[in-house]
Amino acid sequence: METKTIVLNDIDYITRDEKPVIRLFGRDSKTNENVIAYDTTFKPYLYILPNNLDECLVELRQLGIDDLELEDKIDIGVKREYIKATLIHPQEVPKLRDIIRELPTVREIREYDIPFYRRYLIDKQITPTNVIEIHGKTQDMDFDVDDDVIIFKLEENPIDTKEIVNQNKILSFDIEVYNAEGMPSAKKDAIIMMSLCGNNGFKKVLSTKKSSKDFVETLPTEEDMLKRFVEIIKEENPDMLVGYNSDNFDLPYIKERADTLNIKLPLGIDKSSIKFIKRGFNNAGLIRGRVHVDLYLLVRQYMNLDRYTLERVYKELFDIEKIDVPGDKIFEYWDSDNELLEKLFDYSMDDAITTTEIADKLTPLTVAQTRLVGQPLFDIARMTTGQMVEWYLIWKAFEKNNIIPNKPTTNEYTQRRSSKKVAGGYVKEPEKGLFEHIAYLDFKSLYPSVIIAQNISPDTITTDDTLDESEYHLCPESDYKFLKEPKGFIPSIIGYILDERQRIKKLMYEETVPEQKKAYDFEQQGLKRLANSMFGAYGYARFRWYKKECAAAITAWGREYIQDAMKKSEEYGFKPIYADTDGFYATYIGNLDD
DNA sequence: GGGTAGCGGGG
DNA sequence: GTGTACGCTACCC
Numbered sequence: 001m002e003t004k005t006i007v008l009n010d011i012d013y014i015t016r017d018e019k020p021v022i023r024l025f026g027r028d029s030k031t032n033e034n035v036i037a038y039d040t041t042f043k044p045y046l047y048i049l050p051n052n053l054d055e056c057l058v059e060l061r062q063l064g065i066d067d068l069e070l071e072d073k074i075d076i077g078v079k080r081e082y083i084k085a086t087l088i089h090p091q092e093v094p095k096l097r098d099i100i101r102e103l104p105t106v107r108e109i110r111e112y113d114i115p116f117y118r119r120y121l122i123d124k125q126i127t128p129t130n131v132i133e134i135h136g137k138t139q140d141m142d143f144d145v146d147d148d149v150i151i152f153k154l155e156e157n158p159i160d161t162k163e164i165v166n167q168n169k170i171l172s173f174d175i176e177v178y179n180a181e182g183m184p185s186a187k188k189d190a191i192i193m194m195s196l197c198g199n200n201g202f203k204k205v206l207s208t209k210k211s212s213k214d215f216v217e218t219l220p221t222e223e224d225m226l227k228r229f230v231e232i233i234k235e236e237n238p239d240m241l242v243g244y245n246s247d248n249f250d251l252p253y254i255k256e257r258a259d260t261l262n263i264k265l266p267l268g269i270d271k272s273s274i275k276f277i278k279r280g281f282n283n284a285g286l287i288r289g290r291v292h293v294d295l296y297l298l299v300r301q302y303m304n305l306d307r308y309t310l311e312r313v314y315k316e317l318f319d320i321e322k323i324d325v326p327g328d329k330i331f332e333y334w335d336s337d338n339e340l341l342e343k344l345f346d347y348s349m350d351d352a353i354t355t356t357e358i359a360d361k362l363t364p365l366t367v368a369q370t371r372l373v374g375q376p377l378f379d380i381a382r383m384t385t386g387q388m389v390e391w392y393l394i395w396k397a398f399e400k401n402n403i404i405p406n407k408p409t410t411n412e413y414t415q416r417r418s419s420k421k422v423a424g425g426y427v428k429e430p431e432k433g434l435f436e437h438i439a440y441l442d443f444k445s446l447y448p449s450v451i452i453a454q455n456i457s458p459d460t461i462t463t464d465d466t467l468d469e470s471e472y473h474l475c476p477e478s479d480y481k482f483l484k485e486p487k488g489f490i491p492s493i494i495g496y497i498l499d500e501r502q503r504i505k506k507l508m509y510e511e512t513v514p515e516q517k518k519a520y521d522f523e524q525q526g527l528k529r530l531a532n533s534m535f536g537a538y539g540y541a542r543f544r545w546y547k548k549e550c551a552a553a554i555t556a557w558g559r560e561y562i563q564d565a566m567k568k569s570e571e572y573g574f575k576p577i578y579a580d581t582d583g584f585y586a587t588y589i590g591n592l593d594d
Numbered sequence: 595g596g597g598t599a600g601c602g603g604g605g
Numbered sequence: 606g607t608g609t610a611c612g613c614t615a616c617c618c
Contacts, residue, residue: 013606044607093607113607179605189605249604281611282602296603308603327605384611410609542610 001135001155005029006037007165008132009239009291010376011117013090016142020044020089022120023143024158025269025289027239028150029131029165034237034269034289037134037152038141042120044090047073047110047403048083048100056105060085063099073403077459077489082110082403090116110403114394121374122398124157128376129367131163144271146234166515168367170199171238172355173229175250176348180331186256190222192334193345194229195352198236199360203349206232209334211345223263226254230267233290240291240377242359244310244351247294247382251285252276284382293381295355298362301385314354317361323350364518368526385533386540392530393545396493405544416541422551425581426559428566435577435587441569442583443561445528447535448494450557457488458547475553476560482553490545494531501527558582 006026013020022039050056053070060068060083067086072079085100087093097112114122126132136155143151176193177184194206203215206225210218219225233241243250255274258265265273269289276283285292299305299313306312311322325333325347333344370380373392380388397404408416443449450456454473460483462472472481482488487495501524508520537543539551558581566576566584573590 046607087607090607095607097607111607115607117606119607175605177605182605184605243604245603247603253604277606278608279610294603300602310603330605 002137002152004035004134004152005131005161006035006134007239008126008128008130010289010378011121011128012288013116013120014143015089016040018089020116021141022117024132024134024154026132027237032237034146034149035152036143036145036149036269036289037136037154037158039120039154041154042123043086043088044093044116044119045084045086046093046097046100046112047071048085048106049080049108049110050083050105051107052105053081053083056083056103059103059105060100063096065096072401074401075403076405080403110406113407114404118375118391121376122395126158126160127371127374129165129370131161131165133159133161145269146271149269164371164519165239166519168239168363169236170240170242170356170359170363171202171233171236172197172242172352172359173246173250174243174348174351174355175253176330176334176344177253178331178334179328182328184253186253187260191225191253191257193348194225195348196229196232196236197349197352197356198238199356202236203353204232205345205349205352207345209337209341211342213342213345215349216345222257223261226258226261226263226265229254230265233267238290240293240359240363241287242293242295242355242363244355245294245296246292247283247285247297251292252283279382284378286378291377293359293363293366293377295358295362297382298366299358302362302365310351310354313358317358322354323347364522365525368519368522369529371523372526372530385529386537386543389530389533389537390544393490393493397489400489402489407544408542408546413541416546416548419548422539422548423555425555426562426579427581428576428579428584430578430585437588439574439586439588440583441565441586443565445498445531446558446561446582447554448498448531450554450561451534452491452495452498454553454557455482455484455488455491456550456553457482457490458545458550460488460491461547461549475556477556478552480549480553490534494534497527497531501531
């Protein structure tokens, strides 16, 4: 048996002999070769809570489901016995679950909608972007792959070494398109330039026109340009392919152009073309085995701006104006064949360069979040913070033997959405006037602290009126009660996140190697975001652990905390003049010489 | 006020 | 893909 260590970039599954085959895509951490490790042993499953265990087992066997085991799992604080039904193929699950759900002996089904590759990552406890140790042998499989890709058959579970790679190789790309008739259409408007820029210094603009600029490479036709584009991506073999709005513009355009010109686009490690995955209201451009990140989505998540154009974002982050060519004039610059064309080359190059610079600044946080949440970087880069919280909790639920709550049905979802909104933080309108000796006092992570201190969790909320007052926390402004013991699922996880953050911050301050110091900084930022998003998630209608009462209790206690703090400050000679949620401004009116 | 249509980024 | 989906603002009645 051989052992390899790979940086885990991506994961999927394919079907062979009607059985699923998990594929881990990675890069050998020593030789840098591309590796696909496959696992034929992993099977899909779901949980069934029976009304009548024995009868239910009979009914399931009648359906031909005979790989059945009994397992104790905790459901929102209550231990129950579930039937774990293991199936052959993931695509059976949606078909069978509807039948199983309707069986008279079945009370409820669980964990029937966890994508197969995510299930694998969770169950094997391996994390994308980490270094993974794999055991098995180099053995061919009928994957269509490039010659230099190593195919590896897993014979044991992969092991997460927890080792991380601090610097990812980034290659950004951008295209310019002929647009004499307004927004271009890929059916008729050619791609005129394709720019590429790596964080290793690689810079190139491909075009069908000539230039004296050394970064320009001229190709005879658009077809040749597209082929060269594929070639460069294979040669550079980056950890991350980055574009700006590339999910919805560049990649769809490139794909449609290739289709129109009737040429192949073997960008994936398995020689596959770009695929589009429907995610919400827009596409995600997937290049198999490589990680495509659309920076626009990260920028939307991390920055709060009036507009999110590349220019605006670049100015905000670096305080430098980008080379500008008005979008609707691009075809005029192209047709000019004079210095305007030269300016267009510069503009095209600059778009890719700035994209790389922004990526270098923002993606380390996304990679840190990937490692915390344990899902693929491709997915994390397209998740909202609420979804990240959910997948983090799903991972933790597995660790703590908690069964995962179901996603809300459409009915539950619309009900939640239409129900009255939870009251927010306390706001004191600012007092008019000019004040001296202003102090700002605020709570460090107010809501996470409230959740922990009051043990606010779906599994600790109680309506039991026989309890003694000493046994629960009573929420102000309402009669919600939360048990003091045992520690709730979510408070214990937030507690862990906050402790972990303190530990990482300590490491960060002690660290002397700048690279590592930065890595710790991104990790603690990721943890902070996770802790702070937990409150919002309680009120997010699509959240599996949604609990309006918890959200309401958190803000109610939050209001109490801040108002108490304001009162207390008055005893020390302060007069609060403005407050919002977790902090307030106060003017010092006591004697400063005291 | 409640409801829905439209839009973001990209050229 | 163990598919089915955002969140805000403008404008309407």
